[in-house]
Amino acid sequence: MRLPQRAESLRHCRPAGRRAALSYLETMVSAALISMVVIAACRVLAGSAHGLLVSEALLHGAQLADELMAEVLTQPYEDRDEPGGFGLEAGESGTSRSEFDDVDDYNGWDASPPQAKNGKQLAGYGGYRRTVVVEQVSDSDLQTVVPVGSSSFKRVTVCVYYGSRLVAKRQVVMSRNAEN
Numbered sequence: 001m002r003l004p005q006r007a008e009s010l011r012h013c014r015p016a017g018r019r020a021a022l023s024y025l026e027t028m029v030s031a032a033l034i035s036m037v038v039i040a041a042c043r044v045l046a047g048s049a050h051g052l053l054v055s056e057a058l059l060h061g062a063q064l065a066d067e068l069m070a071e072v073l074t075q076p077y078e079d080r081d082e083p084g085g086f087g088l089e090a091g092e093s094g095t096s097r098s099e100f101d102d103v104d105d106y107n108g109w110d111a112s113p114p115q116a117k118n119g120k121q122l123a124g125y126g127g128y129r130r131t132v133v134v135e136q137v138s139d140s141d142l143q144t145v146v147p148v149g150s151s152s153f154k155r156v157t158v159c160v161y162y163g164s165r166l167v168a169k170r171q172v173v174m175s176r177n178a179e180n
Helices: 005-011 024-073
Strands: 129-136 153-162 165-175
Touching: 024 129, 024 153, 024 165
Parallel strands: none
Antiparallel strands: 129 153, 153 165
């Protein structure tokens, strides 16, 4: 029996014993390539999400630093009742900023989570920490720390951390003479 002409021509297109379907090897190579593409896409998405979290932490850190620095800058250079002193005066506690009445009262302030001046926690800032350092600096070199009472300048540094990472830092130098 002779095959129709079309079937006869197709029979000669493929080598004997070879099927038209995908082989096992081709399937495995395809699966490996697809897996690599999916892994690369996941890494891009993870990097993007991490970048978004870092950006958010930097933004919140800047807001927290600016807010606390603005508060410090509203205070006088030194306590009017006890000029020449440094740090907390009698009757002031380090648990709430509500009693702080001059710049150097903020020295050593450290709060996690951040608080408002009245001591209430600021909502939405879990994981953040704010610190303040106030130092007297040289009249001729504002980078050199000098003993208390030997200068007319105080340097205020506010730092904000998210976890253990510094996300914002603000630094200002104040002068005793600026109040006059």
